[in-house]
Amino acid sequence: MIMKDNLELLKSYQLKITPQRIAIVEELASHGHLSIEDLYQGLLERFPTISLATVYKNINAMEEKEFVQEVKIPEQKSKYELTKAHHAHVVCQECKKVEDVVVSTKTILDEVKDVSHYRINRDDLIFTGLCPECVVKQSA
Amino acid sequence: MIMKDNLELLKSYQLKITPQRIAIVEELASHGHLSIEDLYQGLLERFPTISLATVYKNINAMEEKEFVQEVKIPEQKSKYELTKAHHAHVVCQECKKVEDVVVSTKTILDEVKDVSHYRINRDDLIFTGLCPECVVKQSA
DNA sequence: TGGATAGAAGATAATTATTTTCCTTTAAGT
DNA sequence: ACTTAAAGGAAAATAATTATCTTCTATCCA
Ligand SMILES: [Mn+2]
Ligand SMILES: [Mn+2]
Ligand SMILES: [Zn+2]
Ligand SMILES: [Zn+2]
Numbered sequence: 001m002i003m004k005d006n007l008e009l010l011k012s013y014q015l016k017i018t019p020q021r022i023a024i025v026e027e028l029a030s031h032g033h034l035s036i037e038d039l040y041q042g043l044l045e046r047f048p049t050i051s052l053a054t055v056y057k058n059i060n061a062m063e064e065k066e067f068v069q070e071v072k073i074p075e076q077k078s079k080y081e082l083t084k085a086h087h088a089h090v091v092c093q094e095c096k097k098v099e100d101v102v103v104s105t106k107t108i109l110d111e112v113k114d115v116s117h118y119r120i121n122r123d124d125l126i127f128t129g130l131c132p133e134c135v136v137k138q139s140a
Numbered sequence: 141m142i143m144k145d146n147l148e149l150l151k152s153y154q155l156k157i158t159p160q161r162i163a164i165v166e167e168l169a170s171h172g173h174l175s176i177e178d179l180y181q182g183l184l185e186r187f188p189t190i191s192l193a194t195v196y197k198n199i200n201a202m203e204e205k206e207f208v209q210e211v212k213i214p215e216q217k218s219k220y221e222l223t224k225a226h227h228a229h230v231v232c233q234e235c236k237k238v239e240d241v242v243v244s245t246k247t248i249l250d251e252v253k254d255v256s257h258y259r260i261n262r263d264d265l266i267f268t269g270l271c272p273e274c275v276v277k278q279s280a
Numbered sequence: 281t282g283g284a285t286a287g288a289a290g291a292t293a294a295t296t297a298t299t300t301t302c303c304t305t306t307a308a309g310t
Numbered sequence: 311a312c313t314t315a316a317a318g319g320a321a322a323a324t325a326a327t328t329a330t331c332t333t334c335t336a337t338c339c340a
Contacts, residue, residue, distance in 0.1 A: 197289085
């Protein structure tokens with residue numbers, strides 16, 4: 001179920017509201033981090049005639065407007081998610097799931113600025129390992 | 141000029157030593173972070189007949205053996221670098237340069253483990269912003 | 281130090297991934 | 311409802327990556 005928030009947001013980002021776009025937002029809202037192929041497969045069930053190009057075009061348009069963001073993950077295809085409060089990611093190398101994690105970045109940011117002399121205005125932090133479920137499976 | 145260290149290393153990773161591979165290592169050793177296309181263009185000057193497939197095959201083989209590593213950067217094609225002591229990256233959004241930066245990750249790692257309950261064994265940290273040169277150019 | 285041989289290079293074809301084109305359909309404003 | 315700019319779908323065009331096959335060569339060993 002799509003909350004009007006997202007519809008409003010689509011509008012506010014000057015993205016014309018179409019059934020396909022609503023479905024994309026719903027998929028992203030409910031599943032979190034999806035690849036182009038994931039999205040396509042998900043949408044196919046609701047729109048048997050949807051074109052893969054439509055998925056690409058929409059994701060690109062939404063990215064352009066910063067309504068969605070790409071997440072590049074080691075050893076995996078890029079995932080896309082609705083833009084939200086800035087956060088880092090944890091990835092399970094076993095079951096491949098991707099989750100958000102909110103951590104304080106001030107300390108490391110200060111150190112990076114200090115060491116590099118760069119003016120930093122964005123960070124992309126990916127932590128890879130084993131999720132709790134896969135940890136127990138592994139020790140079993 | 142290639143230092144025998146790298147040749148030894150190539151050997152120790154069971155990678156047969158060929159002129160093309162030596163050149164790839166030299167390129168990476170001297171330029172740091174290169175895309176497939178960067179590498180191909182660089183090698184073309186020394187090996188006018190080299191095939192793009194050779195670059196792909198070699199980089200894949202070297203990645204397989206963990207002799208080189210892929211670095212995924214937002215808004216850019218993947219870069220490759222010789223594997224070395226673990227480090228983070230700063231990227232200039234203006235001139236696109238990529239540099240290594242060594243920072244302490246203990247604090248943030250502990251927090252990520254604490255918040256996510258994941259067992260973390262790898263981190264990929266990319267900080268994007270303006271390099272010192274581009275900062276001055278921009279304020280000029 | 282000359283084969284023998286596994287593996288690499290090069291050329292090219294085949295796949296796979298992504299973008300673009302072109303025409304039809306539709307959302308959104310009037 | 312009418313108009314129009316934009317979106318969808320199908321297919322073609324590009325780009326990126328991998329596979330195949332033949333020729334070449336680095337490495338091993340007698
Ligand atoms: Mn996320
Ligand atoms: Mn690096
Ligand atoms: Zn898992
Ligand atoms: Zn710069």
